[in-house]
Amino acid sequence: MSLITFGSMAFDAIETPFGKTDRIIGGSATYLAYTASHFVKPVQQISIIGYDFPQEDLAELTKRGVQLEGVEIVKDQKSFFWSGRYHMDMNTRDTLVTDLNVLENFNPVVPESYQGAEFLMLGNLMPTIQISVINQLKTRPKLIVMDTMNFWMEIAMDELKKVIKMVDVLLINDSEARQLSGEFSLVKAAKKVMEMGPAYLIIKKGEHGALLFHKEHVLFAPALPLEDVFDPTGAGDTFAGGFIGHIAKTRDISFENMKTAIIVGSAMASFCVEKFGPQRLKEISKKDIDARLAEFVQLVNFDIDLIG
Amino acid sequence: MSLITFGSMAFDAIETPFGKTDRIIGGSATYLAYTASHFVKPVQQISIIGYDFPQEDLAELTKRGVQLEGVEIVKDQKSFFWSGRYHMDMNTRDTLVTDLNVLENFNPVVPESYQGAEFLMLGNLMPTIQISVINQLKTRPKLIVMDTMNFWMEIAMDELKKVIKMVDVLLINDSEARQLSGEFSLVKAAKKVMEMGPAYLIIKKGEHGALLFHKEHVLFAPALPLEDVFDPTGAGDTFAGGFIGHIAKTRDISFENMKTAIIVGSAMASFCVEKFGPQRLKEISKKDIDARLAEFVQLVNFDIDLIG
Numbered sequence A, B: 001m002s003l004i005t006f007g008s009m010a011f012d013a014i015e016t017p018f019g020k021t022d023r024i025i026g027g028s029a030t031y032l033a034y035t036a037s038h039f040v041k042p043v044q045q046i047s048i049i050g051y052d053f054p055q056e057d058l059a060e061l062t063k064r065g066v067q068l069e070g071v072e073i074v075k076d077q078k079s080f081f082w083s084g085r086y087h088m089d090m091n092t093r094d095t096l097v098t099d100l101n102v103l104e105n106f107n108p109v110v111p112e113s114y115q116g117a118e119f120l121m122l123g124n125l126m127p128t129i130q131i132s133v134i135n136q137l138k139t140r141p142k143l144i145v146m147d148t149m150n151f152w153m154e155i156a157m158d159e160l161k162k163v164i165k166m167v168d169v170l171l172i173n174d175s176e177a178r179q180l181s182g183e184f185s186l187v188k189a190a191k192k193v194m195e196m197g198p199a200y201l202i203i204k205k206g207e208h209g210a211l212l213f214h215k216e217h218v219l220f221a222p223a224l225p226l227e228d229v230f231d232p233t234g235a236g237d238t239f240a241g242g243f244i245g246h247i248a249k250t251r252d253i254s255f256e257n258m259k260t261a262i263i264v265g266s267a268m269a270s271f272c273v274e275k276f277g278p279q280r281l282k283e284i285s286k287k288d289i290d291a292r293l294a295e296f297v298q299l300v301n302f303d304i305d306l307i308g
Helices: A028-036 A055-063 A101-105 A127-136 A150-155 A157-166 A174-181 A186-195 A235-250 A255-272 A279-283 A286-299 B028-036 B055-063 B101-105 B127-136 B150-155 B157-166 B174-181 B186-195 B235-250 B255-272 B279-283 B286-299
Strands: A003-006 A010-016 A024-026 A043-050 A066-074 A080-086 A093-099 A119-122 A143-147 A169-173 A200-204 A210-214 A217-221 B003-006 B010-016 B024-026 B043-050 B066-074 B080-086 B093-099 B119-122 B143-147 B169-173 B200-204 B210-214 B217-221
Touching (some): A003 A028, A003 A127, A003 A235, A028 A279, A043 A101, A080 A101, A119 A127, A150 A174, A169 A235, A200 A235, A200 A255, A210 A255, A217 A255, A217 B286, A286 B217, B003 B028, B003 B235, B010 B093, B028 B043, B028 B255, B043 B101, B055 B066, B119 B127, B119 B235, B143 B157, B150 B157, B169 B235, B174 B186, B174 B200, B210 B255, B217 B255, B255 B279, B255 B286
Parallel strands (some): A119 A143, A169 A200, B043 B066
Antiparallel strands (some): A200 A210, A210 A217, B080 B093, B210 B217
C-alpha cells in the first residue's frame, strides 16, 4: 500500500477576514502527508526544506508514518515562504509575498527505497519537476494523481500539458478548468481536459463541492456547509490527500471507489478549514473522520423512491 | 390535493451570451403553474394579465389543469414586461426594462372556489400583496411556501419581514440570504432567517445547487452539471414549482419528504434552463422527468460503506 506524496513543504503567513498568522508551516506536501497518513502507512514524502523548517514537525510526520528520506534539507537556505490575504468570500486571495528560497534549485531525487510505490500523488509544483519524479520511477505506479494551478498555465503551459498527458487523475479548480480548456461550461471543459490525457478529472469548487468526471459519467461531492471557514489554505491539498489516501488504503482504482474517495477528500478538507494551517489535521482521530463522513451521507440522503 | 400558485404572468425579453429573444411569456406564476401541473391537478392560479397575453398560453395552461379563475384580465392595459441581459456566468444579470403595467394596481382576489386549498405557493411579488393573499384564505393552508428577492429587501424590508413571519418555507438565493441576515456564512445566515419565522429555509445557489435547512439539519441538492445553460430565466420559479408540486402530490409536509421535493425542484430547473422561457416545461413528459431524477440519484450515488 505504498504511496509517494510530492510537493512543497513551506512556511505560510495568512490573513483572512477572521484573523492572521505569522509564519506557520504549510506547503502542498505537508498537507498531503498529514492527511494521507490518516489512511495509509507508509507515506513516502518527496520535498525540499531549508535549515529553518521545524524539527518538531518532521518528528510529528515521522511518528505518523511519513518517511522523509526523499525530503532534501538545504543547510544554508531558507524554506519556501508564501504570504497571502483572503477576500471575504474565501474563494479568492491575493499573494503578498513569494520567496522561493530552496525551491529555486529543486531537483528532486526519488530514493531507491521508494521504488515500486503503487500510488503517486503529485502536489502543485513546477510541471518540469513533476515530470522528473514520474520519469525516475522504474515501475509506473498503478495510479498517478496530479494537482496544479493557474500560475503554471500562464508561464509553463507546454510543460504542464506534458505532465497532464502522463497522469491518470487531474485535480484543478473550476476557473483553472475553464482556463485550461477555453470552455466556460464545466461539462464541456471536462471533456476537453480529458482529451489531453487524464482518464479522470476532478474539478474542485471550494465551498460548492467538487465534481468527478470519467468518460460520460459525473459524480458530485458536496462541501459541508460550515458555520465558519477559518482558513482555506491547504484545503485543496487536503482534499487530494484524502482522495489518494483512501485509494491507497483500499488499493482499488475503480471509478466506483473514486466516488467514495472524493467524499473522503471533501470530509478531510472540511476539517482543514476549521483552523489555521494543518492544525486540525493533527488533532482529529479516526472517530472524528467517521463522524464527519456520516454527516456527508446525511447531507445528500434523499429518498428518490418516494417519487412515484 | 389543491394547490394555489401566485405570482406574475408576464412578457420577458432576454439576452444571454448565447442568444436573445423578443417578447416571450414569462413571470413567476407562469413558471410555477407549468411546472407544478406536471405533478398535481388542479393548480389554482392567482395573477393579473393585460389584453396582450396570448390566448394560446391560457388555453395550454387550462389543458394542463391550471384553473385561471383567479387570473384578472385588465382589458385596457398591457401585461407586466421585463427585459434583462445575463452575464457570462449566467448567475448575474442586468435589468434593462421593467414596465409594471397591470402590476401597478394589482389587488389580488382569491376566488371562493379556491378556498380550502391545502398548499399555497407565493411566487415573487410585492410583499404586501403576498400578505393579502394569505389573509384572504379562511383556512390556513397546511404549508405556505414563499419566494422573494433582493429588490424587496431594499425597498420594502418591513413588509417583507411580515410575510416571512407568516410562511413555513422561505426560498431565497445565497446573496439574498446574506443580505437578509447580515451574515456571510450561509449556516449562520440560515439560523438567523429561521428565527424570523419560517421553520424551513431553502437557499438556492444556481449552478451550485441548493441547501434545505430545518432546525439543526441541512440537506444539499446538487444542480445537474449541464453542457449548456441556455437561459436561466425562471429557473428559481421552476425549482419552487417542482418543490411544491411534489409536496402537494404526496400531501406529505415532513422534512424527509421536503428532501425529496428539493431534488424534484432541481430536476425541473435543469430542464427549464435548456431553452428560452418555459418552452422545455411544455415539452417534457413524465418519462423525461423520471429519467432526469435518475440522473440526480447517480450524481450523488457514492457508497460510504466502502470506508472501513
